[in-house]
Amino acid sequence: MIVLAGLVTWAGLEREACADDKPGSSWPMFRGDGQLTGVAKGELPDKPVVRWRFRAPEAIESTAAIANGVVYVGCGDGVLYALGLSDGAVKWKYATSSRILSSPAVAGGVVYFGDEDGVFHAVSADAGERRWTFKTDGEIISSANVVAGKVVFGSYDERLYCLAASDGALLWKYPTAGRVHGSPSVVDGHVLVAGCDEMLHVVRLEDGQPVRTISLGSMSGASAAVVGSRVIVGTYGNQVVAVDWKEGKSLWTFEDKERQFPFLSSAGIADKVAVVGGRDKRMRALNAERGNLLWTFVTQGKVDSSPVICGARAWVGSDDGNLYAVTLASGEEQWRYETGAGISASPAIAEGVLVIGNLDGDVYCFGEPPNPPPNK
Secondary structure, three states: EEEEEOOOOOOOOOOOOOOOOOOOOOOOOOOOOOOOOOOOOOOOOOOOOOEEEEEEOOOOOOOEEEEEEEEEEOOOOOEEEEOOOOOOEEEEEEEEEOOOOOOOOOEOEEEEEEOOOOOEEEEEEEOOOOEEEOOOOOOOOOOOEEEEEEEEEOOOOOOOEEEOOOOOOOOEEEEOOOOOOOOOEEEEEEEEEEEEOEEEEEEEEOOOEEEEEEOOOOOOOOOEEEEEEEEEEEOOEEEEEEEEOOOOOOEEEEOOOOOOOOOOOEEEEEOOOOEOOOOOOOEEEEEEOOOEEEEEEEEEOOOOOEEEEEEOOEEEOOOOEEEEEEOOOOOEEEEEEEOOOOOOOOOOEOOOOEEOOOOOOEEEEEEOOOOOOOOO
16 A cells, blocks of 8 residues: 555536435446546445345446436346345346446436447336337447436447437437447536547537547547546556546646556546556556546456545455455555455445445445344
């Protein structure tokens, strides 16, 4: 553990909140909100325990969504599972024809997600019944963002798509020069997505018209986290970069010259800190304004899982099979749980619990003990 600096409040760069969510009541999409900040409202116990575990037949690489007391998670067996948040019981299953690596998004009583065959699905959240599907020409790893009756997501066919949430009608598609692996963020009527063409694309949500492209210096498989005009995203070029999406300029670049490994993890941003995992088995905290290293936390496996910030701690999974909680101020480990298999999915936090899956197909729910003993 290396502690390099303290943290202060990052005033003036407040993230947009989901207006229709009560604090801590849901985790409706990948990274929790439309700007992909990876910040959870509410609290988690100091020492969470396993409330329940669900075993799926194949690996869980999809990050769960939590809404209205239900956990929605995709699986390598091609099935989207709806599980009760209180007990992990299966409420329904929706089968596709290929692996589900994209993370579901829940909005307006509908669950939206893509599959490896390039089919994008909309199913009812209460019963798992198909509402509509839309076919792209490449696999869909990118997770959906739903806003103002529109659904946006990327595909390996080198396009960013916008569909009508109600019926799946194509509203527009925007071509890039490379596969789109990461998920799009939405802010101030604009869609922002990092791509394998080494660019951050800024397009208008209304009609898909390009506003600008900003060089990232290398291709990116991560999702762009946005706070105000600032975008922070990791790249395959072994860097984490920050750009101003409104002015189209680079702000800073972080690179560990001694450890040249890609960043596939998406950053979590809160206060004045950006936390991101790396394939060099480390999670790092960077000063979000200047990009200097604040601290480093070392695991025993690559960290493709994207950290989630909840209160004063950052939570992240590692390929070493552990789920970790470290202090946001110093990176000191406060808690860990060994799940028995690598974790590439990211935490979902809502209603005082954390849900995450691993590569053995286990979905865990952590929180307070289900039946706490009476006070003595």
